[in-house]
Amino acid sequence: MSNKELDLSSKEKILNAARRVFIRNGSSGARMQEIADEAGINKALLHYYFKNKEGLFELVFNDAFSEFIPKIHNIFSGDGSVMEKIERYVETHLELLIKKPDLPMFVLNEMQREPRTIFSGILNKMPGAPPFEFFLKQIEEEMKDGKIRTMNPRDLWMNVMSMTVFPFIGEPMLKKFLVLNSEEYRTLLTKRKESILLFIQLALLSKSNTP
């Protein structure tokens, strides 16, 4: 338990501890004892506030999305060109990821085990209709109008998300491949926004040399 948490309510302390432990160890690897220790309380109190491990996990999991989903919705359902939206997406997501680098591993991990339950809850947090179809249409429009290069819109979007998220999931592997220590790797990540956007702009806006 860190010092700044001393005056939080026990419930808050437990939730914070649970998030850390669940992220570190996954849902089945996490131990209630470890959560209690990290929260600076004991196991019984933990069950006093949360009926069981599963319930605690779901709370923590949904919390992980509560910051992300509304922002994403705003970006893609709002105004702006495709390139502007991509820029805002990359910026927003990277900002969140740098604050909580373990999150995507945690989320995707559990998502693979429980795709059904989880996603229904998350998508219901969206204010209106999911803006994904709208955005895909917009991409097609701009391609038809010659504003950006023509390619499969879904591949484009897949590339954008991949370049943004994967460095936070594949860190242990990428560090080896890139011959970087943790310090250097983190530095690379702080400059990631510019790198990604440069790459995308080159692919979408440049003149092709290879017809």
Added chain:
Amino acid sequence: MSNKELDLSSKEKILNAARRVFIRNGSSGARMQEIADEAGINKALLHYYFKNKEGLFELVFNDAFSEFIPKIHNIFSGDGSVMEKIERYVETHLELLIKKPDLPMFVLNEMQREPRTIFSGILNKMPGAPPFEFFLKQIEEEMKDGKIRTMNPRDLWMNVMSMTVFPFIGEPMLKKFLVLNSEEYRTLLTKRKESILLFIQLALLSKSNTP
């Protein structure tokens, strides 16, 4: 247990089952009982062949790399231009990933929990010195010579790996964002090689419109 496994040795059946169960549930989520059931034998026999869960897991884990590592080493330490090597990497890795789509999640997952032990074992499977530094140097050379566009070589490599691997990790999330069902998603993946290489070529070889 699938029919084609009926005549395998028990040891083989166990290993196959263990791989599937470990991939599905992670190391701590996997149950010895589940592995035994899926192998069509019982728990005791499982311990007859493999002394404990941890040992079984390590066998399965290292197996996951035995196919990949030598191929990667060949590609990057051999001849060929940067673009040719990227092409061969993307092709080789995608081929493996389409055969075993659950592998990267499994590998990266466990890697985050046990970075030290795991990587030492894996890298020892490399025939010679790891070729990563050599390849990074080669990228710098070609950039200096104007053969490919100048950018941070590590960002380039990060982008290539991200676009190749992430679609197999982020499937449950990407399916939602791309508004695709499982069938359609798999179809998209089969055309992934061309999409990735097009994107990279545009970024590396095209003339910039945006100075």
Added chain:
DNA sequence: GTCTATATATGGATAGAC
């Protein structure tokens, strides 16, 4: 609300028969 002590369940591992 918070604790100690304890009940209950689960799962990894072993003994021993065949």
Added chain:
DNA sequence: GTCTATCCATATATAGAC
């Protein structure tokens, strides 16, 4: 080699005192 039965450690969950 393969099984049934069982042991034992660990983890979740509850009871009950303060």
